[in-house]
Amino acid sequence: MVKRAVRxxxxxxxxxxxxxxxxxxxxxxxxxxEATRERVRAVxxxxxxxxxxxxxxxxxxxxxMLAVTVSFVEDEPxxxxxxxxxxxxxNGASAEAxxxxxxxxxxxxxxxxxxxxxxxxxxxxxxxxxxGDEIVDILDKRGIPVVTTGRRPxxxxxxxxxxxDHVAGTRIMxxxxxxxxxxxxxxxxxxxxxxxxxxxxxxxxxxxxERGVESIVEHLPGEALSESGAYAAAxxxxxxxxxxxxxxxxxxxxxxxxLLAAEAKGISVPQQLRIAxxxxxxxxxxxxxxxxxxxxxxxxxxxEAIGLLVELIEDGTPEDGQRIVxxxxxxxxxxxxxx
Numbered sequence: 001m002v003k004r005a006v007r008x009x010x011x012x013x014x015x016x017x018x019x020x021x022x023x024x025x026x027x028x029x030x031x032x033x034e035a036t037r038e039r040v041r042a043v044x045x046x047x048x049x050x051x052x053x054x055x056x057x058x059x060x061x062x063x064x065m066l067a068v069t070v071s072f073v074e075d076e077p078x079x080x081x082x083x084x085x086x087x088x089x090x091n092g093a094s095a096e097a098x099x100x101x102x103x104x105x106x107x108x109x110x111x112x113x114x115x116x117x118x119x120x121x122x123x124x125x126x127x128x129x130x131x132g133d134e135i136v137d138i139l140d141k142r143g144i145p146v147v148t149t150g151r152r153p154x155x156x157x158x159x160x161x162x163x164x165d166h167v168a169g170t171r172i173m174x175x176x177x178x179x180x181x182x183x184x185x186x187x188x189x190x191x192x193x194x195x196x197x198x199x200x201x202x203x204x205x206x207x208x209x210e211r212g213v214e215s216i217v218e219h220l221p222g223e224a225l226s227e228s229g230a231y232a233a234a235x236x237x238x239x240x241x242x243x244x245x246x247x248x249x250x251x252x253x254x255x256x257x258x259l260l261a262a263e264a265k266g267i268s269v270p271q272q273l274r275i276a277x278x279x280x281x282x283x284x285x286x287x288x289x290x291x292x293x294x295x296x297x298x299x300x301x302x303x304e305a306i307g308l309l310v311e312l313i314e315d316g317t318p319e320d321g322q323r324i325v326x327x328x329x330x331x332x333x334x335x336x337x338x339x
Contacts, residue, residue, distance in 0.1 A: 006047045006048055006049040007049075008022050008023065008049070010047060011040065011043055011044045011047055011049050014043050014046075014047060015039060015040050015043040017036070017040060021036070021040065022040055022044070025037040025040035025041060025044075026040070026044060062313070063120045063121070063122055064103055064122065065102075065105065065120060065121055065122055066097060066102055066103065066104045066121065066122060066123050066124065066125070066306070066309065067105050067106075067119065067121050067123075067124045067125070068090060068093055068104060068105070068106055068124065068126075069107035069108075069125075069126055070086055070126075070127045071126050071127065071128050071129040071130045071135060071136075071148075071194075072133060072222075083251070083253070084252060084279070084281035084282065084283065085251070085252070085279040085281070085296070085298050088298035088299050089298045089301050089302040090104075090302060091299055092298065092299030092300060092301065092302025092303045092306075093302030093305055094302070095303070096302065096303040096306035097306050100310060102122075102306075102310075121139075122144075122145070123144060123145040123146070123147070123309045123312065123313045124139050124144055124145075124146050124147075124309075125146075125148070125149065125305050126139075126146060126147075126148045127148070127149045127150065128148075128149065128194045128196060129148045129150060129151075129152045129153065129155070129194070130153065130193040130194050131153050131154070132193075136152060136155075145309060145312040145313050146309075147160045147161065147162065147308050147309040147312060148160070148161045148162075149163065149301050149305050150163050150194055150195055150196050151163055151195040152195075153193075153195055153198075158317055158321065159321075159322075160312055160318070160321040160322065161321075161322055161323075162301050162304045162308060162323045162325060163195075163196075163301075163322075163323075163324060164296045164297075164301075164324065164325055164326075164327050165327070166195075166196050166199035166203065167200075167203040168203075168327075169200075169294050169296075169327045169329075170199070170200045170204050170207065170248075170294075172294070172329050173248050173276055173278070173329065174203075174204060174207040174208055174211065174213075174248065175207070175211070176276065176331065176335060177246040177248060177276060177335065178213055178246075180246075180335050180336075180337060181245070182244075182245050182246025182274050183213050183214065183246075184213065184216070184243075184244045184245050185204075185208060185213055185214070185215055185216070185244055185245075185246035185247070185248060186215075186216040186217070186218060186234075186247045186248070187200070187201065187215065187216065187217045187218065187248050187249075187250070188218050188230055188233060188234065188247060188250070188254045188255075188258060189201060189217070189219060189249070189250040189254075190219070190222065190225055190251070191219055191220075191221060192219070196250075197250065200278070204217070204248065205217070216237065216244055218233050218237060220233055225251060225254065226253055226254075226257065227253050227254075227257040227260060228257065229254075230249065230253065230254040230256070230257025230258055230261070231257040231258070231260050231261045231264075232257075234247065234257060234258035234261035234262070235261045235264070235265070238261060238262065238267060238273075239265075244273070245272065245273055245274065246273070246274045246275075246276075247273065247274070247275045248275075248276050248278070249276070249277045250277075250278045251277065251278065251279060252277045252278070252279045252281040252283060252284045253283075255275055255276065255278075255284065255291050255293075255334075256283055256284070256287060256291065258275050259275055259287055259291065259334065262275070269289055269333075269334050270289065270333065270335050270336050270338060271338050274292075274334060274335040275291065275292070275334045275335070276291065276292040276293065276294070276335055277291050277292070277293050277294070278294045278296070279293065279294070279295070279296055279298070280293035280295040280296075280330060281293075284332075288333075289332065289333030289334045290332040290333045290334065292329075292330065292331050292332045292333075293329075293332070294327055294328075294329055294330075295327060295328045295329075296325070296327050297326065297327065297328070300325050301325050304323055304325060308321065308323060
């Protein structure tokens, strides 16, 4: 025999209140004493009541459908699955959306303008917005609430975003390399498009100058943001008359490529060259030696983005619509002290 699902009327009867009171207590609406709201919620939990996502959506004129995509410029589309960081952000976002009874779809970067912009979305997350990508403007024109992970370049002051303090994080990584003995440090990074790259580049050059060490900057075009592209770039640097003795890469795959280049040239890590990367990954941990990393807590970024997006959808622009997620520096073998 199939057990009947608990209804809102069952909760109302058990709590001794009306169906409307139950509805308001569970969705946070209406003017109810906090004691009543908590008592109704406790009864609902005890009975195992699960509100209907469809019913909530219809009542509020919503579909319960959210979307997430990665920003890109037309001549350099990204394969999201190639970057562990984006997968971790989406994993956190998916788990948070599921917990809230919402559906989250990933929009492929090569086919999102149509029919994506016609979908009945309640809101969207755009990761790492870059100039020249019209997706945020398209969503804004449709009146779809948007949260970005990473700040919008030249975005409005009240834009909602979740980000890290990349300036402070980059300075810490430079300090770590210098403290381990590096005097000539190379930054391997993407083109200066996202605010993340802008922050990292500015902080890197400023901190190297403050610490009295030489800085080198190597920009990898979008199609070269891979192990092979980084291998080629790092090889050129290591073959130069004054090669670096420290490398900081703004992506884990780029750091891995630099590690492969050092191995191919017989340069020992960390004895002759110290390498660190931004964003941690399974591959970074499995490398030999394992790679020192700046973890950006991507799963929490995804969770925070969903939470902020839901607030934006339900209540309009939140008071704390711009949120910083803490990072952590993870020292490993690639920058270990040499005895």
